[in-house]
Amino acid sequence: MSDAVLKQFTPGLPDKQDIDMGKTLRVGIIGTGWIAEYYIEDLKQMPDIAIVSGADLIPGKADAFFKRFKAEGARTYNHHLEMLENEELDAVCVCTYNTTHAECTIDALNKGVHVLLEKPMCVTIQEAADILAAEKRSGKLLSLGFQPRMDENVKMIKKIVESGELGKVYYIQTGGGRRRGIPNSTFIEKKTAGVGALGDIGCYSLDMVLYAIGYPKPLTVSGYTSAFFGANPKYNNPQDAARFNVDDFAAAFIRLEGDIVLDFRISWASHIDTPGDTIIMGTEAALRIPSTECWNGGFTAPMKLYKDVAGEQVEMEIPLRMEKPGGKGLFYKKIRAFADAVKSNTQPPVPSKEIFINQAIIDAIVTSARLKRELEVVLPVEVLEGVL
Numbered sequence: 001m002s003d004a005v006l007k008q009f010t011p012g013l014p015d016k017q018d019i020d021m022g023k024t025l026r027v028g029i030i031g032t033g034w035i036a037e038y039y040i041e042d043l044k045q046m047p048d049i050a051i052v053s054g055a056d057l058i059p060g061k062a063d064a065f066f067k068r069f070k071a072e073g074a075r076t077y078n079h080h081l082e083m084l085e086n087e088e089l090d091a092v093c094v095c096t097y098n099t100t101h102a103e104c105t106i107d108a109l110n111k112g113v114h115v116l117l118e119k120p121m122c123v124t125i126q127e128a129a130d131i132l133a134a135e136k137r138s139g140k141l142l143s144l145g146f147q148p149r150m151d152e153n154v155k156m157i158k159k160i161v162e163s164g165e166l167g168k169v170y171y172i173q174t175g176g177g178r179r180r181g182i183p184n185s186t187f188i189e190k191k192t193a194g195v196g197a198l199g200d201i202g203c204y205s206l207d208m209v210l211y212a213i214g215y216p217k218p219l220t221v222s223g224y225t226s227a228f229f230g231a232n233p234k235y236n237n238p239q240d241a242a243r244f245n246v247d248d249f250a251a252a253f254i255r256l257e258g259d260i261v262l263d264f265r266i267s268w269a270s271h272i273d274t275p276g277d278t279i280i281m282g283t284e285a286a287l288r289i290p291s292t293e294c295w296n297g298g299f300t301a302p303m304k305l306y307k308d309v310a311g312e313q314v315e316m317e318i319p320l321r322m323e324k325p326g327g328k329g330l331f332y333k334k335i336r337a338f339a340d341a342v343k344s345n346t347q348p349p350v351p352s353k354e355i356f357i358n359q360a361i362i363d364a365i366v367t368s369a370r371l372k373r374e375l376e377v378v379l380p381v382e383v384l385e386g387v388l
């Protein structure tokens with residue numbers, strides 16, 4: 001994702017009247033890299049948040065980060081555990097690369113700290129199960145950093161499905177992505193990212209539709225991944241191509257409980273403008289969601305509903321729901337929703353039980369692609385029995 005894209009996450013403006021000022025939340029940031037910059041900008045706008053500390057494995061990085069964002073009062077550490085042991089925190093934002101999501105989240109929950117964890121949840125289904133178990137043991141709140149959930153258009157998709165307007169949903173096509181848009185940094189190596197486009201933007205496309213239909217359990221997955229662009233110096237700069245060892249394209253055919261099939265494709269790079277719109281087909285109507293970078297609040301064209309009315313086939317536009325000018329960005333809203341849930345002891349805005357299914361599908365796509373065959377999805381027993 002480019003800086004231009006991330007700049008669409010306009011920092012919110014302080015809005016004291018909506019905020020419970022009775023308690024200040026003491027927050028720490030784990031991982032002071034790129035996405036942490038968007039966190040600190042928004043956290044600083046929240047009058048009930050004290051940014052107490054930060055940790056980064058790279059010596060000096062957290063100090064430079066707080067200096068740059070004029071939060072020099074925050075204490076810094078070279079490891080998340082050191083921070084968790086030395087600070088009395090209410091909550092942490094886990095902003096590390098994907099392969100350390102699980103350990104940072106589990107350690108924070110074990111210390112009795114609420115967690116807002118960046119996407120994707122982690123890398124493997126076992127890590128996701130371990131996170132859910134830690135959450136349950138701790139009794140603390142865990143929410144996942146899927147900002148599209150704050151988008152009124154994404155909420156509208158769920159409303160349409162839940163209204164019954166589509167009838168029984170039986171087929172979904174989702175995904176999308178870019179003709180060319182391969183990130184760099186820690187996104188392109190297995191040791192830090194774990195997965196490529198599939199985890200980075202695929203997790204959002206899966207969430208957009210699975211959230212709408214209530215996250216049914218996956219039954220089987222036939223997955224495919226490739227890396228014809230990221231690892232090729234013709235399409236990526238030679239230094240990045242040489243270290244690129246994750247996917248830049250993924251596709252899968254997924255059977256879900258309730259006799260629903262999900263046809264998925266996602267790309268960081270390809271020779272086509274987009275791998276396609278999202279469509280949700282039901283027995284009474286169908287919905288088309290034009291190819292969107294939903295992860296950036298990127299609904300640029302209205303959704304269309306197709307149905308028969310008085311015996312005629314009609315299509316109608318669902319008006320785009322736009323953010324109010326000068327209003328708070330989706331990124332701000334996801335952090336605010338987490339903070340409010342912690343303070344009011346209510347349900348997490350993006351619950352781990354849902355994103356666990358998202359992670360299970362990602363994990364199954366990776367394994368199925370490696371084995372080159374369809375797989376039955378076996379959810380860890382401890383999760384099925386104890387948590388889900």
Ligand SMILES: NC(=O)c1ccc[n+]([C@@H]2O[C@H](COP(=O)([O-])OP(=O)(O)OC[C@H]3O[C@@H](n4cnc5c(N)ncnc54)[C@H](O)[C@@H]3O)[C@@H](O)[C@H]2O)c1
Nearest residue numbers: 031033034035055056057080095096097098100118119186
């Ligand atoms: N929600 C969004 O729109 C969005 C956008 C971009 C990135 N992300 C996610 O944010 C995460 C971070 O991405 P990034 O681009 O900021 O990566 P980054 O590499 O710039 O920053 C991650 C930082 O975490 C540090 N780190 C790793 N393990 C640590 C540990 N145990 N303790 C302390 N520090 C540790 C690293 O040293 C690094 O500085 C990724 O999971 C990514 O998927 C989300």
